[in-house]
């Protein structure tokens with residue numbers, strides 16, 4: 001798939017992964033994040049959860065961290081001084097665009113690290129280990145990670161993750177424990193989160209199909225749109241086998 005077309009597709013979408021404002025409220029309540037907290041939105045995409053974070057946590061200060069510069073541009077200037085958009089990697093290694101790891105000693109400490117649909121870029125144990133020193137005393141991490149809900153997945157379920165090795169819920173729990181965290185709350189990502197993601201994509205697909213018809217986008221974009229439509233159909237068929245798992249955890 002053409003990476004530039006893939007990113008162009010996502011740049012204009014309202015969200016880049018499954019999730020809703022209710023997920024944010026659930027995680028903030030479980031973490032006990034209070035008024036005036038400092039929050040890191042790690043792998044923020046276009047910042048679809050920033051508003052919900054600021055609604056769930058009065059007077060929150062949010063740092064949105066992203067490797068893809070066009071996403072940062074989408075966030076910058078949309079909020080007041082309480083929201084900062086930073087270009088950099090949330091992990092210990094450079095991001096996929098080569099951007100340097102963010103300096104958490106300078107940006108933090110954070111009362112909550114929120115990471116919706118992005119932790120798989122690092123792996124749960126690596127991410128939690130790296131973020132530990134960025135957390136304030138009593139701080140917590142909330143994330144969603146791809147999982148299999150069955151130990152006998154169908155071929156279609158394995159193919160859904162496009163070759164990425166995706167484990168079961170127990171493997172996510174074990175990674176959290178191995179990083180020295182205790183789980184405060186956990187649940188499968190509700191179906192509403194996936195439907196919100198696909199609804200955002202539907203708008204973007206319609207807009208880009210019109211661009212293709214007008215000759216302003218080509219075959220690479222048509223392939224991206226076909227794949228996005230297939231993903232939605234496949235998830236609806238496979239949702240008992242594949243999904244995201246949401247975890248709120250705090251260092252022991």
Ligand SMILES: C[S@@+](CC[C@H](N)C(=O)[O-])C[C@H]1O[C@@H](n2cnc3c(N)ncnc32)[C@H](O)[C@@H]1O
Nearest residue numbers: 015016017043044045067089090095116118121
């Ligand atoms: C599936 S999207 C989710 C975005 C957003 N949280 C949402 O729910 O819409 C994953 C995001 O992680 C970002 N990302 C990947 N690796 C990263 C890294 N090392 N540091 C920061 N962001 C990263 C990608 O650019 C992408 O925007």
